[in-house]
Amino acid sequence: MLFKSLEFIHASGQRVKVIDIPMLREDDTLKFMISARFEIFLSKIYSEKHPNSLYSFKDHLKRVLKWKDYERIFYFNTLKHNA
Numbered sequence: 295m296l297f298k299s300l301e302f303i304h305a306s307g308q309r310v311k312v313i314d315i316p317m318l319r320e321d322d323t324l325k326f327m328i329s330a331r332f333e334i335f336l337s338k339i340y341s342e343k344h345p346n347s348l349y350s351f352k353d354h355l356k357r358v359l360k361w362k363d364y365e366r367i368f369y370f371n372t373l374k375h376n377a
Contacts, residue, residue, distance in 0.1 A: 295316055295317075295368065296316075296317040297313070297314050297315060297316060297317065297352075298315045298317055299311060299312060299313045299314075299315065300312045300315060304339070304340070304342075304345050305340070306343065306344065306345070308344075308345060308347065309347060310339060310345050310346070310347060310348075310349070311347065311348050311349070312335075312336070312339070312349045312350075312351055313348065313349070313350050313351070313352075314350045314351050314352035314353070315332065315351045315352075316328060316351075316352070316367060316368070318367075324363075324366060324367055327363070328355075328367065331354075331355065331358065331359075332351065335349075335351060335354055352368070355367070
C-alpha cells in the first residue's frame with residue numbers, strides 16, 4: 295500500500311505534518327470513507343489552538359474505525375504460507 299504525507303502551516307504559525315495517509319485506487323469502495331474521515335481529521339487539527347507538530351492518520355483511523363474496516367484498509371494483502 296502506498297502512503298502519503300501532508301505538511302502545512304497552521305493558523306498559529308506552527309508547521310504541522312500528517313503522515314501515514316493511505317492512497318487507494320479510484321474504484322476502491324473504501325475511498326469515500328477514507329476521504330471523509332481525512333476531512334474530519336483535518337478540521338479537528340485546524341480547530342486546535344496549539345496543535346502538535348506531527349500526526350499519524352493511520353493511528354487516528356485505528357482509534358475511530360471498527361476493527362473490521364481497519365483491517366480491510368490496511369491488511370488486505372496478507373499472504374498465507376509465503377505464497
